[in-house]
Amino acid sequence: MADVEPGSPGRAGGLRRNGVSITDVAKAAGVSTQTVSRVANGHASVTPSTRENVQRAMRQLGYRPNSAARALRNGQFRTIGVILFRPTATGKTTTVEAITAYAAKAGYAITLIPIDVPTQDNMMGAFTRMDELAVDAVIVFIETELLDTAIVQLPPGVHIVVVDSDAADRYRVIDSDQGGGTRSAVEHLLELGHETVWHVTGLRTSYASRRRTQAWRDALEAAGRPVPPPVEGDWSAASGYAAGQALADRPDCTAVFAANDQMALGLLRAFGERGRAVPDEISVVGFDDIPDAAYFIPPLTTVHQDFAEVGRRSAQEVLRLIQDHATPRLGTDIVPTRLIIRNSTAPPSRIR
Amino acid sequence: MADVEPGSPGRAGGLRRNGVSITDVAKAAGVSTQTVSRVANGHASVTPSTRENVQRAMRQLGYRPNSAARALRNGQFRTIGVILFRPTATGKTTTVEAITAYAAKAGYAITLIPIDVPTQDNMMGAFTRMDELAVDAVIVFIETELLDTAIVQLPPGVHIVVVDSDAADRYRVIDSDQGGGTRSAVEHLLELGHETVWHVTGLRTSYASRRRTQAWRDALEAAGRPVPPPVEGDWSAASGYAAGQALADRPDCTAVFAANDQMALGLLRAFGERGRAVPDEISVVGFDDIPDAAYFIPPLTTVHQDFAEVGRRSAQEVLRLIQDHATPRLGTDIVPTRLIIRNSTAPPSRIR
DNA sequence: CCGCCAGATGTTGACGTCAACATCGCCCCA
DNA sequence: TGGGGCGATGTTGACGTCAACATCTGGCGG
Numbered sequence A, B: 001m002a003d004v005e006p007g008s009p010g011r012a013g014g015l016r017r018n019g020v021s022i023t024d025v026a027k028a029a030g031v032s033t034q035t036v037s038r039v040a041n042g043h044a045s046v047t048p049s050t051r052e053n054v055q056r057a058m059r060q061l062g063y064r065p066n067s068a069a070r071a072l073r074n075g076q077f078r079t080i081g082v083i084l085f086r087p088t089a090t091g092k093t094t095t096v097e098a099i100t101a102y103a104a105k106a107g108y109a110i111t112l113i114p115i116d117v118p119t120q121d122n123m124m125g126a127f128t129r130m131d132e133l134a135v136d137a138v139i140v141f142i143e144t145e146l147l148d149t150a151i152v153q154l155p156p157g158v159h160i161v162v163v164d165s166d167a168a169d170r171y172r173v174i175d176s177d178q179g180g181g182t183r184s185a186v187e188h189l190l191e192l193g194h195e196t197v198w199h200v201t202g203l204r205t206s207y208a209s210r211r212r213t214q215a216w217r218d219a220l221e222a223a224g225r226p227v228p229p230p231v232e233g234d235w236s237a238a239s240g241y242a243a244g245q246a247l248a249d250r251p252d253c254t255a256v257f258a259a260n261d262q263m264a265l266g267l268l269r270a271f272g273e274r275g276r277a278v279p280d281e282i283s284v285v286g287f288d289d290i291p292d293a294a295y296f297i298p299p300l301t302t303v304h305q306d307f308a309e310v311g312r313r314s315a316q317e318v319l320r321l322i323q324d325h326a327t328p329r330l331g332t333d334i335v336p337t338r339l340i341i342r343n344s345t346a347p348p349s350r351i352r
Numbered sequence C: 001c002c003g004c005c006a007g008a009t010g011t012t013g014a015c016g017t018c019a020a021c022a023t024c025g026c027c028c029c030a
Numbered sequence D: 001t002g003g004g005g006c007g008a009t010g011t012t013g014a015c016g017t018c019a020a021c022a023t024c025t026g027g028c029g030g
Helices: A022-029 A034-042 A048-061 A067-074 A090-105 A119-133 A144-149 A176-193 A206-222 A235-249 A259-271 A291-295 A307-323 B020-031 B033-040 B048-061 B066-072 B093-105 B120-132 B144-151 B178-191 B207-222 B237-248 B263-275 B292-297 B306-324
Strands: A078-086 A109-115 A137-141 A159-163 A170-176 A198-200 A253-260 A284-288 A299-306 A333-337 A337-340 B079-085 B109-115 B137-141 B160-165 B172-176 B199-200 B255-256 B283-288 B302-303 B331-335 B335-341
Touching: A022 A034, A022 A048, A034 A048, A034 A259, A048 B207, A067 A253, A067 A291, A067 B066, A067 B120, A078 A090, A078 A307, A090 A109, A090 A307, A090 B109, A109 B093, A119 A159, A119 B137, A119 B263, A137 A307, A144 A253, A144 A259, A144 B079, A170 A176, A170 A307, A176 A206, A176 A299, A176 A337, A176 B306, A198 A235, A206 B255, A235 A253, A235 B292, A253 A259, A259 A284, A259 A291, A291 B237, A291 B263, A307 A333, A333 B093, B020 B033, B079 B093, B093 B137, B160 B306, B172 B178, B172 B306, B178 B207, B178 B255, B178 B283, B178 B302, B178 B335, B199 B237, B237 B263, B255 B263, B306 B331
Parallel strands: A078 A109, A078 A137, A137 A159, A159 A170, A170 A333, A198 A253, A253 A284, A284 A299, B079 B109, B079 B137, B137 B160, B160 B172, B172 B331, B199 B255, B255 B283, B283 B302
Antiparallel strands: A109 B109, A299 A337, B302 B335
């Protein structure tokens, strides 16, 4: 059998990605490898003619620095790991994109580690893999309880920033203003004249969900209003639809705050089917402000989150940690949210 | 200031990610590095007691293999690069997640390279970075025209698989069955009794969009129906809404095929506002079958795409190329689509 | 004209891992 | 009881890069 393909130079098995190493360039240019290295890294003290010479050789041979060797030499990988759950909720994608874009500008790459089910085992696995992987820092989208035990797995040198969590006492956390956003939604409905506001929660295991539910309750209590039992959802439009079917039968329910826009969509359809007109008979507010929300029927009043800004700040923080070799500062960096008022909210009808 | 933290061993500057190397473990266990390597890699011919011994040392010291060194040694990075545009369209996220999950199972990581604007310059930049990065293969979500000139930048050893493109003559392409899906949508509407089907296109620069428009035209012509002028959209609900406002005024328009679900959402709202009842007066079909589509008002008839399957197959193909050291096979691997009939389509009303 | 200095270039070794080869010790059989 | 053989373990070197140090060259001042 043909052990060595003709024309495939280098080792058998074609292991080498690119046969051209610094040594080859050095040979071709008639200089030492060190000089080539200096040219490649833009160091001073190389004669223009030599530089020219080396660069020509590089171009001719198609030289690319080998990043593995570099990483080995420098102890840095110029890579940031991102751990997140699947299926990825609406905005996270945007956040991840922003992280990627920001990191790319600084010459860092992003490595994705998805976790299917947020069990501790899987978490540990993810961190272990992250660690085996070449990563200088990690950005985690994760639930706190799981974080705690898993985190010990991470080697000391790796920096961590957490998104969407309440682990601010131990890590640097970046998050949208869940509390403020929720409060503005509830207060908006109260100001319209609604007696109280019902609530469809997100997935119980989600921090963001719990945070929103908590803030909803707080806002109601602060206004001295009764707190109706929250209806449990799971972020999906289907669960919002189910919640809507339950809520539609209650004449005392005139305003609903859904923990995200998809569930609000489900509510809209359920109320529509039951003949409860939105917003005339019943008001609905969502959370997230997904692009489609403006085209729901009716256009959805919702809390806008700046997902991209969350990503940008996470990347920025992580880069700061890596580059300044800084100590992590704890606490939460809160990205503002704002209420976008569209047509799904109105004063309660007097008819009742 | 504290230049060196007490208790932070190793080099100044904290370069080492993790002070523990194979050598340290070897020393601690009183064996050679090679034995440690053998244990780490699960090789046979290590006495159980020795293995136990080494494993204990590993655990105690918190040893993690250094992937840079491994990559250098093996000439493989166990990483797959994914190049894609921002902002990411609906399903791509799902596809990328599937790729990541599949690759993870094989012990491969995913590195993301986003491109903001699909210019040739940016493309070249992405490939160059991809190349400097440690990547064994690349999966590209990209427009063909741009691909051609940029591709030369890639070093010979790196494998490529293309998603969502028509470059099947030069690369391995994985794609949803755009043509079949579109045809089934158009035929469904025709069978319901509509004279013809109008069309709202996606972004003109998108291959998927062009492919769908083409298939729509073909299906109409094959049935001997008149081909109305396509209305140009840009994938967004806003553009669908605008298109809907234009179409609502035409009494001869009784059926519309939108190139994606968001635009269909926009159509639904526009028609609703103009008092053109869907589906009684006018039928709407989308493409993608996003999770929300079932909760639109009315629930949307649409073409289901299996985004995850596309991802899985891409990853599978790329892994095959890497591991079997195989030659790329050209041609397109088509993932089936299927029409999901909900309530946004009905026979044309006789009233007219 | 000699020697010193500075700038350009070369040499060496180390980063961590692992394949290939070398060696060591023990068991088993003649 | 001695030798062959095999399994367990050790030693060496190389992957590509680059910092640190070594060396070499030429110019310039004394």
